[in-house]
Amino acid sequence: MNNRDLKIIFTALKGYVETSYGILLSDQPLHRTNAPDGQESVGTLDGKHIYAGNWGDDNMQFTFLNFFHLVGHTIQWHFPDRFSYAYQGQTLNAREFGLLDHRGLSVKEGSEVYRYEMDAWRISLGILEQSGVLQQHSDLTCWISQRAAGDMEYLNDLYSGRETRLHSEYRPQEFPLLKPMRVPRVGEFHAFVLGEARGAFTKAALQP
Numbered sequence: 475m476n477n478r479d480l481k482i483i484f485t486a487l488k489g490y491v492e493t494s495y496g497i498l499l500s501d502q503p504l505h506r507t508n509a510p511d512g513q514e515s516v517g518t519l520d521g522k523h524i525y526a527g528n529w530g531d532d533n534m535q536f537t538f539l540n541f542f543h544l545v546g547h548t549i550q551w552h553f554p555d556r557f558s559y560a561y562q563g564q565t566l567n568a569r570e571f572g573l574l575d576h577r578g579l580s581v582k583e584g585s586e587v588y589r590y591e592m593d594a595w596r597i598s599l600g601i602l603e604q605s606g607v608l609q610q611h612s613d614l615t616c617w618i619s620q621r622a623a624g625d626m627e628y629l630n631d632l633y634s635g636r637e638t639r640l641h642s643e644y645r646p647q648e649f650p651l652l653k654p655m656r657v658p659r660v661g662e663f664h665a666f667v668l669g670e671a672r673g674a675f676t677k678a679a680l681q682p
């Protein structure tokens with residue numbers, strides 16, 4: 475995907491989630507240090523806002539993916555009945571699950587972390603489908619699917635305590651093609667009590 479297309483898709487995504495879901499995307503820089511590996515976070519969500527600064531041509535792809543993925547998690551957090559995940563014999567809603575410390579958990583296909591992460595990617599794909607953007611970019615689903623699979627490899631290293639490589643180096647050649655997941659729109663989106671925000675990506679991952 476080239477930067478020009480990504481910018482167009484991002485603008486459509488931003489407009490759609492702001493109008494249909496009331497989720498605000500901000501490109502203000504972050505000053506948080508709550509990422510799992512202790513590094514400065516570059517993407518934070520609190521259920522209403524998504525902060526993913528550093529928008530610019532140099533890291534357009536990463537910033538796009540950051541926003542894209544966090545939109546999925548934010549929407550997931552608003553539907554506790556629909557999105558729940560097992561953890562140590564309990565059933566947690568997406569927000570509770572997302573706020574866990576994931577270190578040491580399995581991220582293999584079929585695991586709860588895998589499902590939690592893939593649901594987020596699929597929700598954002600669903601939004602692009604609902605808004606008609608996905609249909610205009612035939613290679614977008616494949617591109618996102620590869621990046622999602624790469625992010626799982628990155629998280630696998632991160633949560634296993636291994637040293638992580640640059641995010642852009644995680645590019646698996648084989649990956650499942652994600653199916654867009656549709657979620658309710660305006661009027662069905664519940665008010666949400668803002669909680670402690672959580673960083674989702676780290677600066678190390680951002681380096682080109």
Ligand SMILES: [Zn+2]
Pocket residue numbers: 543547591594674
């Ligand atoms: Zn995630």
